[in-house]
Amino acid sequence: MILDGKAPTGPIEQSWDKHRFEMKLVNPSNKRKYKILVVGTGLAGASAAASLGELGYNVEAFCYQDSPRRAHSIAAQGGINAAKNYPNDGDSIYRLFYDTIKGGDFRSREADVWRLSQVSNNIIDQCVAQGVPFARDYSGYLDNRSFGGAQVSRTFYARGQTGQQLLLGAYSALSRQIKLGSVKMFPRTEMLDLVVVDGEAKAITIRDLVTGEIRVHTGDAVLLCTGGYVNVFYLSTNAMGCSVTALWKAHRKGAFFANPCYTQIHPTCIPQAGDYQSKLTLMSESLRNDGRIWVPTKKEDCGKPANQIAEGDRDYYLERKYPSFGNLAPRDISSRAAKEQCDEGRGVGPGGRGVYLDFRDSIKRFGENVIRERYGNLFEMYERITDENGYQVPMRIYPAPHYAMGGLWVDYNLMSNLPGLFVLGEANFSVHGANRLGASALMQGLADGYFVIPYTIANYLVQTKPGKVKADHAECRKSIDEVKGTKKKLLSINGNKTVAEFMRELGTMVWNNCGMARSKESLTEAIAKIPAIREEFWKNVKVSGTGGEFNQQLENAGRTADFMEFAELLCRDALHRNESCGGHFRVEYQYEDGEAKRNDADFAYSAAWAFKGVDKEPELHKEPLTFENIHLAVRSYK
Amino acid sequence: MSAHTSEHKTMTLKLIVWRQKGPNEPGRFENYVARNITEHHSFLEMLDVVNEDLIKEGKDPIAFDHDCREGICGTCSTVVNGVPHGGQVRTTLCQLHMRKFKDGDAIYLEPWRARAFPILRDLVVDRGALDRIIQAGGYISCHTGGVPDGNAIPVPKANADYAMDAADCIGCGACVAACPNGAAMLFTGAKVAQFAALPQGQVEAPERVANMMKEMADCGFGNCTNHYECQAACPKGIDVKFIARLNREFLKALFMAKAGTFTPVGE
């Protein structure tokens, strides 16, 4: 099937304005009759719930955390892009649009990216009005910094905690609506199924994580704002609770999963120290503005203390290979370059899996105080984890799974192929193509929630009667029975291996075979092995306790079970895409210098997969990508 | 990310852990042993190891709240040897590493204890009261859209920095846990101070502080007696000067109400 993204036609500059005018509106007095279920309260979810509640819709919001303020958007450090052009350095909506399309390696929908670039400016205004304490210069005006993949300073930031501050802004707006009664908040609640009635998403089945109660919430539309799935690699920079569960349940009920193989590996993470490790910690890539990345030129120097390696024996490989972008080369390129150096045996630290990020020259130029002012919290964080002082010895970094560009397929209105099911933020596949540029995730989450969904959801709601499905509908009862059955099964196996052991086994295998570099062989191997792990899981997992109580093991077991199924789709998508682009690097498809070799003739499409059964091959649907405004070109950062 | 076997020598630790089945159940301490812990384990990774052992023995693992494990989400919440988050300066429990402990150490683990934070299970408490304080007024009531350009209102850098210092709060509740009075003054003060320092926030300043203080009392938090234990325990080092600011803003609102320039909601 050829999918239609329903992107508006005509001049791109007017596409969003024109579309906004053409969409239907819900009469203000009718809005309260519609109930909207928002799953997840990160940037996308909180901003959507708050904005929709304010418009007068009847909103119910759900999160698995104990408070909506804790969603993992909070961990974003660096900043948020906007085409304000405050520094007068040549930025424009068009340039942000261009950079995002190019950064995404020409695998995203032009109209969506244009809209994102256009509303980026509104986001900054909105956040300032909410009291987000963005960095300012001495004039009292907003300050900007530069970020990977861009040659202009368009990134707004709040110290090293931009994600936290933006989330707290959205959370405050959400809190205001909760107080006003327009949004009902359900924390410590996990969505475990999507209820589809007559082809439309009409309810969700949830589990109360405190009491264990399983029940259905019905509504007129469902918004999934549940983030990404890179915890499929077991070790990632995501929070422990991040999972593919909500997306996967929707996928099983018919929603297409698009481009799962586009996963981003962040270049500046703290390397793994041991195999007991539970997660990886990211340090903002803004560090690359002042830090220089290098490895020893000679393998035999790798064991030496960094400060004893002579200047001539240091290979600043990013500056060498990409002279114009240098240490600010995009994330996928920087990550892969680090892997190459380590594969050549020139990595440093435990297991030879690390490269140096050195501030010596910047400290010499600006003084330690300036560096401390800019990145003090990151240096502190590094020292807490590694026990090393980054001002005195170079930091060690290594890439880690960080962000999922892929997600549920959505059209221009952010609606999936299931009417009534909308997907926002990292959970959808839309704007980042095959690679996301720094400081763009926050932008997308808030754009979707504040400035896109409030318009596009009306277009769907006007053509549906409110309150169509009640909680006693047969599909709802069926869904509850299914969820209860799964929980019961997990509790009854009583095997010998813990959930964490299974997840570690699956994740390590997926990382090794479908991580930074993929090949036909590695992927074929993974696709063969995953069903075996899955089978063992359902025979030999050990989950103690009961379903009717606070039971973190049971939560993890459910999430792991979904990763077991999803991992196979991830590998299948990676195997089918016979090209390298952005975060998807197939070793068979590269230029002689190791750069990714895209295949526009055969793969200029988004791959949207339909679920056909756990042990059945998924069905591929394609949405062709056309580029009318930006010329398809080999992405070069040299 | 190849598996790297640590060459560091390992530690064995004795844990004395608060176990409680549910909010209204009695709790008690139980003893456990954590084996094969290296100095590079984070505290929560040490607990993971203990829990894996417990699961294999067919026992209930210790329930503890955690999520981001990078010190920013504010979920982790355990009092370790009498100090919330374990006592390393400006460090959440998830960022505390076992190199701060010695082989053979006995470690007490208790949940946040305060009337406003009912225990849900073991080390997990319900911090919904903090959300309710924010819902009472911890925001600027702007609508989505229809706001001026971000640079329309300049904010002196000193004020922006001050607001950011206050906004650093991760809402973990360690201040409440450390407070001998179970008060949430540092949490509330940080939010009030953040907005009071910004021109955008000054419009609603009196209503905000009046409503948040009322909610704080309704939630069952205690009063400040200026011990400053909250600041000492805060993983973000939020300064008690923000409590002074909260006091000032409240008294200001009180006098404004007296002068008739401000009518508190519900009075």
Add this chain to the structure above:
Amino acid sequence: MRLLSDSIGRKAVVAVTGLFMVLFVVVHLLGNSTIFAGPDGINAYAEKLHGLGPFVWAFRAFMGAMLCLHVIFAILLTLENSAANPDKYAVKKMLKTTFAGETMIWTGLLLLAFIVYHLLQFTVRVTPDIVLGNDAKNRVDVFTMVFTSFRITPIVLVYVAAMITLFLHLSHGIQSIAQSIGLNNDKTMPQFGALGKVLSALFLVGYSAIPVLILAGILAK
């Protein structure tokens, strides 16, 4: 009226009444110091004070009100605080607070008891040690009265103990006033902290000097 019902309002009441009492303690110390000028000093001072007539009673009523408000609200807040923290930790390590800070309610109650005793002794003059009489200029001989009482060791010990209690109470209390009424910021916080310590130490030395020097025979008739 949220001044009396809200947490911060009540604390402000405790702080402001405390502030007035601190000011009284300053004035009282200056007044007492006239004893170092001998019988002529303190007897003259006492007579002047009593000559103010109704003002003395207004002042006494005001200080009495301050004391009552201070005590009532401090007790109320303390009861609320212990109710807000019903389950104690098995292990609790304090990181920043001081002995003085932790014992405010107890030092406060001790001081209340001392004030009652002190008033009965030197104001109402009903305790057994009191010697009443007039001096050569026919003024009430306050000097002899005080001197006689402070030649009795247990009484001096009670006074010195009370002054140590006052020192503890105010070394936390004075900086606490600044915090509770919202005067503290980065700059003033250490200043008020230092002021509190210096003042409370001055009170300890100044007030204790009188009974100690009399008992030691250094301050003589």
